[in-house]
Amino acid sequence: DAKTTQPPSMDCAEGRAANLPCNHSTISGNEYVYWYRQIHSQGPQYIIHGLKNNETNEMASLIITEDRKSSTLILPHATLRDTAVYYCIVREGGSQGNLIFGKGTKLSVKP
Amino acid sequence: DGGITQSPKYLFRKEGQNVTLSCEQNLNHDAMYWYRQDPGQGLRLIYYSQIVNDFQKGDIAEGYSVSREKKESFPLTVTSAQKNPTAFYLCASSIYGEKPLHFGNGTRLTVT
Numbered sequence: 001d002a003k004t005t006q007p008p009s010m011d012c013a014e015g016r017a018a019n020l021p022c023n024h025s026t027i028s029g030n031e032y033v034y035w036y037r038q039i040h041s042q043g044p045q046y047i048i049h050g051l052k053n054n055e056t057n058e059m060a061s062l063i064i065t066e067d068r069k070s071s072t073l074i075l076p077h078a079t080l081r082d083t084a085v086y087y088c089i090v091r092e093g094g095s096q097g098n099l100i101f102g103k104g105t106k107l108s109v110k111p
Numbered sequence: 112d113g114g115i116t117q118s119p120k121y122l123f124r125k126e127g128q129n130v131t132l133s134c135e136q137n138l139n140h141d142a143m144y145w146y147r148q149d150p151g152q153g154l155r156l157i158y159y160s161q162i163v164n165d166f167q168k169g170d171i172a173e174g175y176s177v178s179r180e181k182k183e184s185f186p187l188t189v190t191s192a193q194k195n196p197t198a199f200y201l202c203a204s205s206i207y208g209e210k211p212l213h214f215g216n217g218t219r220l221t222v223t
Contacts, residue, residue, distance in 0.1 A: 041217070099203075
């Protein structure tokens with residue numbers, strides 16, 4: 001079973017920030033939080049990952065709570081092309097093992 | 112450009128036939144993975160390989176086989192023993208450590 005819980009769907013207005021929550025209350029100290037997104041009929045695309053600190057790259061920001069039991073992916077200015085299924089995953093650092101995907105959040109960006 | 116190539120994008124087979132899906136990467140990654148995705152579902156791990164000539168079963172390995180004779184190649188064979196082979200198959204690779212997986216664009220297999 002996936003170690004994360006995400007809402008099944010969310011809507012966001014174009015140009016506004018999209019905030020996607022993820023609960024990972026059983027995360028262990030050496031597990032990273034990863035975010036991917038998948039546009040229909042394509043392979044998942046890596047977005048960002050982090051361990052403890054907040055992270056930002058050209059695509060998004062990742063905010064991890066101090067107790068690490070939840071996180072939020074922020075797309076600062078959502079566009080129609082950001083419509084996709086977003087997956088939040090926890091995975092042990094240094095591990096080559098299983099990356100467990102849940103059903104993710106279907107984000108719909110509307111004009 | 113470096114990346115992962117899966118071919119073909121669409122594949123059709125008759126029931127009872129084995130079929131092999133290709134996955135090639137030129138990222139010099141050590142680990143490679145095969146996932147299966149059914150409509151409206153997340154990804155489920157079939158097999159993964161951390162080094163050449165070694166691989167481990169994932170959660171749903173029954174009815175599938177793999178080989179890893181070269182670092183850059185990790186073909187997946189869907190055998191006739193797989194009861195529900197119609198699905199979207201995704202290959203991925205990664206280097207050691209916390210670095211993320213890189214995915215190919217998938218092969219959609221239809222068995223009738």
